[in-house]
Amino acid sequence: MEKKTTELATLGQRGLLKREAAAEGLQYLTFSLAGEEYGVDILKVQEIRGWAPVTKVPNAPAFVRGVMNLRGAIVPVIDLRLRFGLETVEYTKTTVVIVATVQSANGSRIIGTVVDGVSDVLNLNAADIQPAPDFGTAVHTDFISGLVTVDSGMVMLLDVDRLLSVEEMFALENVRPAESHITAAAA
């Protein structure tokens, strides 16, 4: 794991340099989740860590695994499988937490996301990216910023700011806000 992390870190740095050189070139970190490949803008990724147990947060939605200690900062950890409503699996040695910086109206936040494993770094041109198809109301595509076809298949590019927006995550939870849950338990 350690090795992989450093490897990715250097990849990330190189990516940054390359991106400066060629403005059109975009780099995405791809990861696997339930057999699908997803990609996130590598500049949003702060680091990649192996899974370690986290502290549960009371009355948080199920996809919030808890909070972890990231060098003194308290960082929430989201399980992307649960966030997408997929079935859960046991965490393995390849399970990783992608720590990303998310821009929101209230400034930037640091959020960890549990995924099955990291795969690769994709170099793309803006022209390679196709818009996400419209599934109607059946599938939420708000946080998919585009699709890319690669040799091994298709990669869905995620808009991290939308996907991990705390405001949006809890807007979904409006049906059962944390406050009412706590009163219900007390009663």
Add this chain to the structure above:
Amino acid sequence: MAIDIGQFVQTFFEESFEGLDIMEAGLLALEPGVTTDLEKINTIFRAAHSIKGGSGTFGFKDVTDFTHLMETLLDGMREGRLGVTTEGVTALLHSVDCLREMLVAAREHISVEPEQIQELRARLSRLLNRKPAESQAESKPSAAPGAAAAPRAAGWRIQFRPHPQLMHSGNDPVRMFRELAGLGALQARADASQLPKLADLRPEDCYLSWELELRGDATREAVAEVFAWVEGDCDLNLEPLTAEAAPEAPAKPAPPPVAPPGPSAGPQTGEEGQQGELLLERRKGEDRRKGDRRVNVAASDSASIRVGIDKVDAVINLVGELVTTQSMLSALGEDFDMSRLDKLHEALDQLDRNTRDLQEHVMRIRMLPVSSVFSRFPRMVHDVSAKLGKQVELRINGEQTELDKTVIEKIGDPLVHLIRNSLDHGLEPPDERARAGKPETGVISLDAYHKSGSIFIEVDDDGRGLNREALLRKGLQEGLLRPGEEYSDEQIYDLIFHPGLSTAKQLSDVSGRGVGMDVVRSNIHDVGGSIQIASRPGQGTRITISLPLTLAILDGQLVSVGEDCYIIPLLSIIESVQVRVDAVNRVAGKGEVFRFRGQPLPILRLYELFGTEGAVSDLEKGLLVVVEADGRQVGLFVDDLEGQQQVSIKSLEKNFRRVSGVAGATILGDGRVGLILDISGLIRVNNVAL
């Protein structure tokens, strides 16, 4: 020699605002009509003078002119030429406000309404002109209108020979000449005969001397004052110009600029030169102003802090001790064997003590005396009571009590609100007081004190007290209380914290809209404090705010619930007890109540509240931690007590969001995250539920 004075601007603003506070306090202490206390006026005068000097240095001309006018008025009061009148004091107080606005505007590079300044200027000038015996310079409002006590002279011949080290102390002849030019028409001749060869020249020394001729009706004092700061650093000779010697007094000051050679600045005199020099700076400001007109003033809250040198010295001492302990430990570690285990323990104990002390002292650096908040209240009480036609005495105690800077910043507004409430609703008008057999002057007292690890602030008035009946009626009307039930005074008084509830018969612009008290409470909760209210009809109301000493660190008791570990602030824990099931009752089949020392104590099962799995559910197998907040007690049911430790509070909100019942998080000894319980939040939630 070019020093970038920009770096000192911030300090100038900080000092000026402090100066304004001093002036304000001084003005409020002045008693109109009574024999003038010279020392008080002197204090105000000095503060005004520093602001004037500073603003001149940094080129805030309008501030300089305005302060000058205030200073002249104060000077008149000091010398007894002008009486200390209520009108004068009020005008000066308004001027302090105006000056504050001007300074803020200067800092933010925005403009102030010129009408206000003009109006105040006119007011000050009127006051100055009240003594008609004095000759006035009405046509020149910016130039010493009242400076005319001494016999008239056509002007002054000034021989000014600075010593070489004059500029070492930060004084600048240019600035002084500018000031002189404000007093009348100025002609300057520079004597460069002392100027050495370029190779021998020390750029920080002043080699020039000047002979100046000032035409106008400035007094000797006014002229001498310009040189007051450099008294020891120059030879100064003041001679009056005889009226005949004065050729023709120019109507407009337009002296020829003097351009002495040498790198020691290029002193220019007169308005034009000054303008030219300032132009650059001003234009910069204007550009910025155009860029974004709406500068967020609140965002500019200075993030700096003034710390007493003793506090810093204490920290340095402690670091010294820490270093000693560290070297002791590393010496022990060099060749350690079991026989020296005792020594190791001793050294570790010492390390523990050092760390704690250091932590405490570092925290103390963030502490400020509450006087920084309290100091604004005399003024507020003065203004508001005048507006309401009430006689009020404000007594302040314990203003040296220290609090964390963040807490201080947060409690200012709530306190303003509470005091306004006391003034408006609490205290009765004089006639009503007289009828009730009370002295006509009402008393509001503001106390701050330190008790058992918390800071308490009390706002106490001797007014009419809360109207229990009216509150009860309102509460029933709003459906907050149920009819037919008995409520304790506390529960009823608590209603005033409810949003939208006001019993004030009429709204005033001071208070009474029923918004506010809820904000007061939430502000105080935000900083981890609590608020309580006590009142006796006809005798007054006391509001007590308790605040944590610091926000950053607390002593915590670790408790385990299932696999999780939570932290309860040690201060809110009364005790921990084991529960006997036969002493537990179910109230109406839902809430559990434990009879504890004859009192019913509601039980909150933490694992139920937090949805924790695998926790002890048998009441007799776990522990009940009795906690108190906001004057209420509950028993928190946990599995077991773990250790106690000091924890530093980290924000959950920064990357996540607020979680009800949780005050924050911290990093435990093993690197895991532990959640700190918000006891008053838990109790509030519980109360809503019951």
